[in-house]
Amino acid sequence: MPNSDVHQYLHYQAGKILLPVTMGVGYLLGDWYMAIWAGAGYVLHRWFDQDLDQVGITSGEAAWSKTLILAPLIGWSTLYAKLVQLLPRVFNFPKGHRSWWSHWPPVGTLIRLAFFFIPFWIVFRMFFLDSLWREFIGLYIGLQAADWVHSLADWNSNHVLIREIKKRVKLKSRR
Numbered sequence: 148m149p150n151s152d153v154h155q156y157l158h159y160q161a162g163k164i165l166l167p168v169t170m171g172v173g174y175l176l177g178d179w180y181m182a183i184w185a186g187a188g189y190v191l192h193r194w195f196d197q198d199l200d201q202v203g204i205t206s207g208e209a210a211w212s213k214t215l216i217l218a219p220l221i222g223w224s225t226l227y228a229k230l231v232q233l234l235p236r237v238f239n240f241p242k243g244h245r246s247w248w249s250h251w252p253p254v255g256t257l258i259r260l261a262f263f264f265i266p267f268w269i270v271f272r273m274f275f276l277d278s279l280w281r282e283f284i285g286l287y288i289g290l291q292a293a294d295w296v297h298s299l300a301d302w303n304s305n306h307v308l309i310r311e312i313k314k315r316v317k318l319k320s321r322r
């Protein structure tokens with residue numbers, strides 16, 4: 148499987164095309180405001196990727212721990228990973244990590260985004276009235292684009308392109 152360095156490299160490189168594309172989609176489906184949130188969704192994938200469905204600290208969580216506002220989210224994401232592990236056992240559906248409902252767009256993206264949106268939504272609603280549905284849809288567009296890149300790399304991790312990136316990432320870390 149591609150490690151987090153390979154995923155990040157792909158996310159960055161693919162973003163040169165997908166960031167403007169997702170913003171364009173956001174614009175066509177809504178307006179400039181939604182375009183901005185779609186772009187944010189793509190970028191935020193760096194810290195909210197599918198690997199959050201694993202118990203243990205992901206590279207995204209390691210980055211959160213350095214900021215005061217996001218550090219409490221680690222508890223929330225631990226709950227998320229535990230639920231992904233536990234629910235299939237209780238309700239008898241495909242097991243958690245890397246399954247279609249936790250790792251693959253469009254369903255996995257929707258579930259993960261909804262889960263991580265909740266704490267922000269609760270805090271926001273304490274002070275404002277907006278329902279945040281435009282922000283949610285915008286984020287969903289961008290996050291989903293980035294999820295496709297990640298999931299396809301997971302799925303075809305022996306592809307020449309992925310092997311090439313693995314080599315490059317290794318060279319970089321040696322330098």
Ligand SMILES: [Zn+2]
Pocket residue numbers: 197198250297301
């Ligand atoms: Zn993955």
